[in-house]
Amino acid sequence: MATFREFVKALEEGVNALAREQFDGFETDAVADMKAFLEKTKADLQRWTALLVAKKITRQDFSDLVKAKAALAELHALTRAGIVLIKLERFRTGLINLVIDTAIRVYL
Amino acid sequence: MRLRHGRQTAAGMLLLLCLCLVACAPLIGPYSPTAYQNATSLKAETLALMNKATKPFPENEKKVEALLVDIDKAYEYVHGIPSDDLSARQWEILRQPDGALLGRFLGRWKSEGTLSTVYIDEFRGVVSDAFDEIICLEANKKGTTRCSLQSVSGGTK
Numbered sequence: 001m002a003t004f005r006e007f008v009k010a011l012e013e014g015v016n017a018l019a020r021e022q023f024d025g026f027e028t029d030a031v032a033d034m035k036a037f038l039e040k041t042k043a044d045l046q047r048w049t050a051l052l053v054a055k056k057i058t059r060q061d062f063s064d065l066v067k068a069k070a071a072l073a074e075l076h077a078l079t080r081a082g083i084v085l086i087k088l089e090r091f092r093t094g095l096i097n098l099v100i101d102t103a104i105r106v107y108l
Numbered sequence: 109m110r111l112r113h114g115r116q117t118a119a120g121m122l123l124l125l126c127l128c129l130v131a132c133a134p135l136i137g138p139y140s141p142t143a144y145q146n147a148t149s150l151k152a153e154t155l156a157l158m159n160k161a162t163k164p165f166p167e168n169e170k171k172v173e174a175l176l177v178d179i180d181k182a183y184e185y186v187h188g189i190p191s192d193d194l195s196a197r198q199w200e201i202l203r204q205p206d207g208a209l210l211g212r213f214l215g216r217w218k219s220e221g222t223l224s225t226v227y228i229d230e231f232r233g234v235v236s237d238a239f240d241e242i243i244c245l246e247a248n249k250k251g252t253t254r255c256s257l258q259s260v261s262g263g264t265k
Contacts, residue, residue, distance in 0.1 A: 015223040024220040026200040029254070044233075061227045064216070068234040073197050073218060082194040085136040092135070 007106045016097045022091045030080065037076055041069060109123070137192030139249035146182040151239035153178070154252060158213065158232050161223040172214055179203045196243045202235075209238055 048065050051057045056067075157175055160168050183199035186192050203212040215229050217223055242257040 010249055011138060031246075034256075044230075051230070056226045057224070057228075057230070061224070061230075064171050064208070064227075065230055065234065068212065068231060070210040071201055072234055072241070075201055075238050076196050078194050079241045079245045079248075085194070088247050089132050089135045092132075102205065 007103060010106050011099065011102045014102055015095065017099060018091060018094045022087050022094070026087065033080065037073070041073070045067060134191050136194065136249065137186075139190040139246065140186075140189060140199045142181070143186050143189070143195065144243065144250075146178075146185060147239060150175075150179055150182055151236065151243070154210070154239070155232055155236055158228060158235065161213075161228050162225055165217050166220050169218075172217075175209075176203070176214075195242065195245055198245065202242070204236050209235060230248045236253045 045066070048057065048062055052059065054063045138173075142261055150188055154249070157168065157171055160171075177205070180203065183196065183203055187196040189195075200210050201207060202212070205215070213223075239256070244253070247253050247255050
């Protein structure tokens with residue numbers, strides 16, 4: 001019969017593969033996403049400033065748009081936080097299945 | 109004998125870990141087709157209604173009220189899903205009457221009667237992106253998607 005050590009070794013390999021599947025490239029994606037958001041924000045602010053200077057929008061309009069953009073940034077942060085939780089939840093579910101499948105494969 | 113006892117302890121700890129993993133509440137609510145549908149259809153309705161802000165507010169008051177009721181319903185639906193606090197918070201920010209998004213736009217339309225086309229177009233872009241954030245989070249619950257990145261790097265309109 002297989003030993004507990006063999007079971008743990010098989011489990012470790014599975015956990016590494018699972019972690020790679022869920023989190024590989026995640027940091028790169030997050031950085032690229034944040035850069036894209038900042039670029040878009042910069043472009044919007046430049047356009048709104050130009051519209052303000054050209055008197056196509058009022059100071060109140062400009063102020064509203066900047067505040068709306070700040071609220072959007074909060075929504076964006078919530079999306080990113082949610083995506084992290086989604087990945088952790090998938091990892092957790094994968095881990096449960098992995099423990100069960102590995103035990104069956106090693107012992108039975 | 110001692111080795112067998114050690115293995116049993118380790119196996120017991122592993123079993124406890126598994127039970128804890130299974131028993132713990134999910135970190136985030138599951139994908140909801142209804143929540144997704146609410147967000148996509150309300151995005152279209154909201155942007156269409158915002159376009160009408162060049163016309164006097166009283167002409168559209170009933171439509172605005174109906175839209176706000178539908179947005180409240182969408183919020184309440186998500187708020188009722190266990191572990192869906194992040195999505196509920198997103199709806200809350202979007203709908204707040206004294207907030208910087210819909211509350212601000214509709215409040216100004218009501219108080220000023222009409223709004224300028226440039227302001228409407230620019231504000232619509234931000235509100236569109238706000239809905240996209242809600243839609244993106246819901247879509248990611250179903251499967252990994254880079255919708256958020258596409259949303260923010262795409263056009264404003």
